[in-house]
Amino acid sequence: MKRLLSALLVATSALAAQAATLQPEKSELSFTFKQMGVPVDGKFKKFEAQLDFDAKKPEAGKIAFTVDLGSVSLGDASFDAELAKASWFDTKRNGKATFVSSGIKPTGPGKYDVAGKLTIKGAARDVVVPITLASGVAAGSVAIKRLDFKIGDGEWADTSMVANDVTVKFKLAFAGL
Amino acid sequence: MSPATRYTPIAIALHWLLALAIVGAFCVGLYMTSLPFSPTRLKLYNWHKWAGVTILTLSALRLLWRLTHRPPADIPMPAWQLRAAHVTHQLLYVLFFAVPLSGWAYSSAAGFPIVWFGVLPLPDFVGKDKELAETLKLVHHFAAYGLGLLVVGHVAAALKHQFVDRDGLLARMGLGRA
Numbered sequence: 001m002k003r004l005l006s007a008l009l010v011a012t013s014a015l016a017a018q019a020a021t022l023q024p025e026k027s028e029l030s031f032t033f034k035q036m037g038v039p040v041d042g043k044f045k046k047f048e049a050q051l052d053f054d055a056k057k058p059e060a061g062k063i064a065f066t067v068d069l070g071s072v073s074l075g076d077a078s079f080d081a082e083l084a085k086a087s088w089f090d091t092k093r094n095g096k097a098t099f100v101s102s103g104i105k106p107t108g109p110g111k112y113d114v115a116g117k118l119t120i121k122g123a124a125r126d127v128v129v130p131i132t133l134a135s136g137v138a139a140g141s142v143a144i145k146r147l148d149f150k151i152g153d154g155e156w157a158d159t160s161m162v163a164n165d166v167t168v169k170f171k172l173a174f175a176g177l
Numbered sequence: 178m179s180p181a182t183r184y185t186p187i188a189i190a191l192h193w194l195l196a197l198a199i200v201g202a203f204c205v206g207l208y209m210t211s212l213p214f215s216p217t218r219l220k221l222y223n224w225h226k227w228a229g230v231t232i233l234t235l236s237a238l239r240l241l242w243r244l245t246h247r248p249p250a251d252i253p254m255p256a257w258q259l260r261a262a263h264v265t266h267q268l269l270y271v272l273f274f275a276v277p278l279s280g281w282a283y284s285s286a287a288g289f290p291i292v293w294f295g296v297l298p299l300p301d302f303v304g305k306d307k308e309l310a311e312t313l314k315l316v317h318h319f320a321a322y323g324l325g326l327l328v329v330g331h332v333a334a335a336l337k338h339q340f341v342d343r344d345g346l347l348a349r350m351g352l353g354r355a
Contacts, residue, residue: 035219036295037295037296037298038223038291038295041288075288076287079214081214082214155216156216161216161219161220
């Protein structure tokens, strides 16, 4: 019995040391902004994440996150068609947004600050994303300014029309974490 | 000027204010739906919604006033005309509510709650529902066109009374002497 238990322990720790894989069907990536005071919610349907994380050594962890910008949806066809255009996500030339971590800092039990570089439409910004990690699910939100990334350029730059502040929310479920 | 021949000043003020607001919202509605996706289009949609909720509120006030204040006596005219006038007025009142309420519900169903003047978030009576939104859009359009037709009939009848029958009907609504 003891032997079996220790064998199990070895097996699970071996599994934990491997990179965790994202479970897309259990994960969500959404965002909220205001359009003339009206809260509008959107989501991305396609995204990938590579996570290398050990709760015993969080500082050594790494995460790389890629979002397919063409998978964006506000739940309204006319808005979605607009978002693909050059002044918004310009999905023909900028198919992906990426986030690559540069450091993970524990801030409490199951809580971490993930610092890294967010790149959208060729513009990169350093951001710190606070996350909570529980039963294989990393959740959190981060506030960004859309104009830092020229999202909604030209005639759409007016922030009284579409607010500059965008809150990005995520829930990422990992297997093998 | 005898009080029995005119509406009360409040009723007259509400009539003209709402006439202006309804014609304005109708024209903006026609124009905005013809625009391509643009900041102007979104801006006009929001203004149209704000105007609609304002019209709804003023209409509630107006109905309350109408129910608590006696309107002036009917001007002598054939019975069928009186009947047509009264039915038109009743239908107008129904649509003063039906048009903005269907628009409000349509906006909610489409997933865009109304924030009155960009400040006051209004409740959603219906949840986000694409099919319902399509239905409510049609309801809103038909109700608005119905209201437009009634307004045309109402104005035409009033002008006929004023300039063909010369019975001084417009004085009841504050235009000219009673």
